[in-house]
Amino acid sequence: MLTIFGQKRRFCDGVSRRDFLRIGGLAMGGLTLSDLLRAELRAESKASRHKSVIMIWLPGGPSHMDTYDLKPDAPAEYRGEFRPIAGKVPGMDFCEHLPRHAAMADKLAVIRSVTGAVSEHASALLMSGYGERVGQQQGGRPGVGAILSKLRGPADVQVPPYVSLMGTPIGTDAGYAGAAHKPFVPDGPGLANLSLNGQVSLDRLHDRRELLGRFDRLRRDADASGAMEGLDAFAARAFEIITAPKTRDALDLNQEDPKTVERYGKATHFLTARRLVEAGVRCVTLAIGGWDTHGNNFGHLREQLPMVDQAVAALVEDLHQRGLDRDCSLVMWGEFGRTPRINAGAGRDHWEPVMSALVAGGGLRMGQVIGGTNARGEVAQDRPVTVQQVLATLYHTLEIDPATTIPDRQGRPMYLLDDRRMVEELV
Numbered sequence: 001m002l003t004i005f006g007q008k009r010r011f012c013d014g015v016s017r018r019d020f021l022r023i024g025g026l027a028m029g030g031l032t033l034s035d036l037l038r039a040e041l042r043a044e045s046k047a048s049r050h051k052s053v054i055m056i057w058l059p060g061g062p063s064h065m066d067t068y069d070l071k072p073d074a075p076a077e078y079r080g081e082f083r084p085i086a087g088k089v090p091g092m093d094f095c096e097h098l099p100r101h102a103a104m105a106d107k108l109a110v111i112r113s114v115t116g117a118v119s120e121h122a123s124a125l126l127m128s129g130y131g132e133r134v135g136q137q138q139g140g141r142p143g144v145g146a147i148l149s150k151l152r153g154p155a156d157v158q159v160p161p162y163v164s165l166m167g168t169p170i171g172t173d174a175g176y177a178g179a180a181h182k183p184f185v186p187d188g189p190g191l192a193n194l195s196l197n198g199q200v201s202l203d204r205l206h207d208r209r210e211l212l213g214r215f216d217r218l219r220r221d222a223d224a225s226g227a228m229e230g231l232d233a234f235a236a237r238a239f240e241i242i243t244a245p246k247t248r249d250a251l252d253l254n255q256e257d258p259k260t261v262e263r264y265g266k267a268t269h270f271l272t273a274r275r276l277v278e279a280g281v282r283c284v285t286l287a288i289g290g291w292d293t294h295g296n297n298f299g300h301l302r303e304q305l306p307m308v309d310q311a312v313a314a315l316v317e318d319l320h321q322r323g324l325d326r327d328c329s330l331v332m333w334g335e336f337g338r339t340p341r342i343n344a345g346a347g348r349d350h351w352e353p354v355m356s357a358l359v360a361g362g363g364l365r366m367g368q369v370i371g372g373t374n375a376r377g378e379v380a381q382d383r384p385v386t387v388q389q390v391l392a393t394l395y396h397t398l399e400i401d402p403a404t405t406i407p408d409r410q411g412r413p414m415y416l417l418d419d420r421r422m423v424e425e426l427v
Contacts, residue, residue: 011060011121011292050155051398052277052324053144053362054315055285056270056332057123057166058308060292061355063338063348065377066301067095068356069112071340078340078376081298089367097305100313101358106367107316107325109359109426113371113380116387116419117336117352121292124171126333127285129388129417132170139408140175144394145283147416149174149181151400156280158246160184163276165269165286172285176408183285186251194241194248202243209239250279260318267311274318277328282398291334295345308332316360329362329397331390340377354380357390362397364426388419396422 063080065071070084070093084093087105094102101108118131125131127143135141142150145162154161164172164183174181186194196205212235241247253261253268256275264271273284288311289304312332319325337355338348354373360366371383392402395416402420405413 012294050280050282051152051327051329052155052282052284053148053329053331053394053398054273054277055127055144055283056312056330057126057285057287058289058291058332058334059123059287060121060290061334061336061338061350062289062291063293063297063301064112064351064354064356064373065338065340065348066297067098067305068110068358069373069377070095071375071377074340074376077342080342082301092367092369095301095305097302098309100309104313104316107320107360109364109366109368109370111357111359111370111385111390111423112354112373113382113384114333114355114357114387114390115353115380115384117355119350119352120335122171122335123166123169123285123287125335125387126331127171128175129391129419130171135171135175138414139410140173141171142175142177142181142406143171143173143285144391144398145172145183145285146174146177146181147395147400147406148282148398150177150406151404152282152398154280155282156246157240158244159241159250159276159280160247161282163247163281163284165272165284176414177406183283184247186247194245194251196243205239205243209235246279247276247281250275250281260314263310263314265310265314266307270311270315271318274315274322274324277324278322293338293347294343294349295347297338297342297347299346312358319361325361326363327361329364329394330360331357331394333357333390337377353378359390359393359426362394364393364397368425370423370425383425385423386419388417389421389423392417392420393422393426396427 066080066082070082071079072084082095082097085096085099085102087094087102089105092105092110118125120132122132124135128135128141130138130141145164149161152161162181162183164185166172167185168183172183249255251272253271256271261268261271267288269286273286276284288308293300316330319328333355337351339351343349371385372381373379374381395402402417404416408414
């Protein structure tokens with residue numbers, strides 16, 4: 001088994017976050033595939049139509065005070081160096097480094113009063129509704145993508161229902177939903193595994209599938225942990241993709257109009273997410289930037305905000321132009337906010353009491369700001385909204401009841417979320 005590591009990220013807690021890909025698994029007569037390609041068996045139920053979600057993580061926790069909740073009237077040590085600009089919709093202001101956001105404010109919704117964050121540099125809370133420590137204590141809380149895979153299965157048998165463009169940090173993984181519902185991670189050399197070996201004919205491929213099935217049946221009854229079922233699902237999906245490479249084509253940006261690629265700037269994985277959704281993927285997770293700005297907060301944001309502004313605007317515009325805005329939801333946020341008061345190093349530290357989130361698409365009501373903080377951006381003063389309420393709203397757009405239960409590893413029924421109230425202003 002070969003493990004190939006992607007870009008290394010280190011936060012202030014000293015924890016290294018690596019996106020990784022394991023290559024191996026099916027290696028019978030020259031056929032190899034990523035062993036992280038776990039997806040739902042075709043026997044799973046399907047939604048009435050293809051609903052999808054793109055979940056964007058801003059790792060490190062961006063400053064709400066310098067993005068979506070500026071306080072121009074606060075004292076200088078709070079308001080910082082940036083100024084707000086008016087959006088297309090009256091009352092919707094954005095940071096001056098987000099001009100494209102401002103120009104399409106009618107296609108966006110901003111929640112300025114998100115609560116319930118925990119002091120963890122991890123995506124788990126945003127992807128599953130539960131922090132990393134709590135989620136692991138409860139047996140491994142599955143993320144939205146794994147839930148979609150388990151409850152809805154693939155929208156197209158030629159593509160996996162769940163793709164992660166950010167590796168498999170805790171929260172994006174399947175947890176007790178089962179190994180069959182882990183995300184496919186299309187990274188590096190793993191892409192080459194989505195095509196047939198030149199020496200393998202389709203007839204030989206199907207012969208190997210039959211042989212593999214015989215081996216699997218011998219071991220299935222001996223494995224009560226669910227791992228064997230996951231490998232069965234992996235094999236089924238792998239054969240579908242290798243014989244009809246729709247996923248591979250979606251990942252190939254050379255098939256996209258160069259002018260469209262240029263519109264996305266440096267963050268072309270946002271375009272990849274759109275292409276995957278069009279191909280039939282139900283959930284795509286991705287990350288962009290590094291927002292752990294304990295020092296030089298404003299210098300870092302001057303570099304990163306324009307990149308995010310360009311990519312988000314291009315993605316939202318494409319969703320509308322392609323008629324995907326009613327069926328594809330988008331959410332973008334970090335794991336917490338940052339201290340309203342600027343520290344001695346011109347930075348902002350971790351701030352769990354409140355943060356902001358950006359929402360778009362999904363047939364939700366756009367062109368509005370929900371909630372608000374006090375004059376110094378310290379607490380949610382108006383309309384507090386929990387992280388789980390945002391996720392409950394996303395489940396609504398995906399036609400999934402957050403009161404649904406799935407069994408944990410001990411067979412106990414577990415609700416998808418404990419706080420199942422939706423953000424009614426969006427619905």
